[in-house]
Amino acid sequence: MVELKTDHEIDAMREAGRVVARALAAVRASARVGSSLLDLDRTARAVLREAGTSSPFLGYRPSFAPVPFPAVVCASVNDAIVHGVPDGYRLRDGDLVSVDCGARLRGWAGDAAVSFTVGTARxxxxxxxxxxxxxxxxxxxxxxxxxxxxxxxxxxGRVVRSAGYGIPDGFGGHGIGRSMHEDPGVPNEGPAGRGMRLRAGMVLAIEPMVIAGGTDDYRTDGDGWTLRTVDGSRAAHAEHTVAITADGPRILTAL
Structure with a gap:
């Protein structure tokens, strides 16, 4: 069931989205050669704590997961596509990092992701x-x-395929509101003019995931969370929470 949000509720979601944006900006600014993924998670925790928000990631356990997620960000490095679990890995020169973060404020959720390089970029x-x-x-x-x-x-899909890249099969965006994951699903590839008609008040987390090697295949790490490319090629992830309004798309997780 898709819940349509009022203008007031979208404004409330914007406040949660601002916290997500600040957390991602802080993580990106703090990420340097030698930083650990746990350092990045601690940086995001500090932003969420200062804003008085909770994390929809921490403790989240969908049906596929062997354990609850232990962090407030997903930190995916190089061949990790999404859902990377922060650990003691220390960033190296040239690493490609994708960080996904969420926040819940006064009952409303925000969700966004950014990818960047550390040190000398390829x-x-x-x-x-x-x-x-x-x-x-x-x-x-x-x-x-x-x-x-x-x-x-x-x-x-047209942008990604035109560049010669792959799209992990079966993964995409989602509705968002009082819960981090709501209806409808938002695929990253498919035919135009099909699927649910969009209405003002819908809020979606739109999140392309891109695989450099061109394949759509992935594998799951032993941690049960991290998705990696099967060919070892690198991946990138970008995401915003977006409200559909009569005046056009409103990005709720921009700074």
Whole structure:
């Protein structure tokens, strides 16, 4: 069931989204060669704590997970696509890092992700990250009343496939509101003009995931959470929480 949010509720979600944006900015600013993934998680925790928010990630346990998620961010490095569990790994020069973060404030959730490089960037990584961001922008542009979920999916998929990259099969965005994951699902590829019609008041987390090697296959790490490319190629992830309004898409997780 899809819950349509009022303007007041979307404003409340914007406040949660601002906290997510600040957390991601702080993590990105603190990430340097030698930083551990646990350091990144501690940075995000500090931002959430200062804002008086809770984390929808911490303790989250979907049906596939062997244990509850132990952190407030997913930190995925190099060949990790999404859901990376922060640990003692220390960042190295040239690493590609994707960080996903959520916040819950006064009953409303926000969710966003950003990818960046540490130290000396590889041109191929910058192109990969740029494609994920371009796909996100293309998907957001379709988030308008009267269009369909398939229009978002098609816009994302067209950008990614045109660049020669892969899309992890079966993973995409989702509705968001009082819970982090709500209906509807938002695929990262599909035919335009199909699927649920978009209405003002819907709020979606739109999140392209891009695999450099061109394959759509992935494997799950032994931790039961981290998804990795099967060919060892790098991956990037970009995400915003977006409200569909009569005036067009409203990004709730921008700074």
């Amino acid at each position: 041109p191929a990584d910058l192109r990969l990250i740029g494609t994920a961001e371009a796909a996100l922008t293309a998907g957001i542009e379709q988030a308008r009343p009267g269009r369909r979920i398939g229009d978002i999916a098609h816009a994302i």
